[in-house]
Amino acid sequence: MGSRSRYLWLLPSAALLGVILALPLLKGLAGGVPGIGDALRDPAVGRAAWNTCLFAGISVPLELGLGLAFALLLNRDFRGRGLARALAILPWALPTAVMALSWRWIFSDSWGIANDLPRALGLLEEPVPWLGRPGTAMAALIAADVWKTTPFVTLILLAGLQGVPSDLYEAMSLDGAGPVRRFFWVTLPLLRPSIALALVFRLIQALGIFDLVWVLTGGGPADATRTISLEAYDSVFRHLEPGRGAAVTLLAAAGMFAVALVLGALARGRGDA
Template structure:
């Protein structure tokens, strides 16, 4: 009896400790998403003098025929897939190198996380300067090497602007992946490799038969985080290209932002938020399903 009431008291205190945090999370994460679902059923733009008018699924129908929306989706897909794949390969390579023992390892490990810690918007400016068409150092190096004769307008041509963005993103976020993967590598017991080597396995075999399978959970976690972040990339694009030239690097997030902030089309912006959110949730659900299956086996 007294034990029961003690438990009840503990639970009450537990909720008191938990609820303030949950309220803040609900206000900043749940409310805006729920609000977007509701607002997406209204037309609220300059045409309605910014007053919400119920319009059902009009916003979603408009999206179907909105070429700019589909282009931004395509751009986002290209950016996400290429940058995440590159980051995963590079991040794994770097983690493998940093897992070796060598003098000065601490220093190199420290250097290898610096880009992750820096503000993306600010470093986007640094990369825009590096890719500057007149005074950029990339053009200068390529000219000195004789690869090109005159400076390339990196941020002014569609495919090259996307390339520059991807390079900057790889620089900025590969460290995150290598941190996660390095932690995974350190948790693989060394005797596994020794036993495997005694069985006559070569380095490639032990990599593909021990390292990769045991690292899979970390790889999937890194993939999950990076996928979500790349899918919502905003800072880097806004600062480096602003979505240009001619929309060639406009990602969904940039399109949402200008729909709301520049065209003041709140209803349509909300519908874009909803669709992006649902796509993201679907992708996350698929990845975590894989993750769960891995953990079970």
């Protein structure tokens, strides 16, 4: 097999992307180039970018932590593990827009369980309109997103764990290493590529968050949850300014690309990046 022919392995995927996405992307984004300067100076874009970073900066680490804990748990042997795995996937399988509607009801000040439960437990005296105050609305958004997307991380890390050879553990156990040491010396280093993968794609998804915000808060109150993709979407479909939408998208994509690559490389470790 010649060295050129190795690239043949890439052909199907290149064809799929080339035929379906490349041209529309070029057409859709080319119109955005002249507007980049204006978008950079636009305070609305800056505000949305800040909200987006705040959202991703809090929700992604939470998801990685929870996802890792769940994956470790689900990798152990116990009765009912199949069912537990099914439950763990469930939030990811629910259509976002619909489940966001559920969350709106859950956070309601009157008939929402996010008020009823803490009140029944004596944690709250007055009902809190979670989605009606700038700070709590962002917190509610993060909670809903962590719930929805932790399974994505869990699934990737679980697959990564299943690739960790069990003989390594046995060897370590014979050396008298405890579970904590085994985790830090064996599991975590071997999981690094999976963690990097989950991190990169969760970051991209979180920085591009749309449906959940759209339904849950619409970007409010007082623009406190308005994210960058809401800004882009409104430009295209509400204000009929596809050029501005493309400019905002280009900026956001450039930022996302840089952040994802840097953090991904860090998570993967130097040797492999």
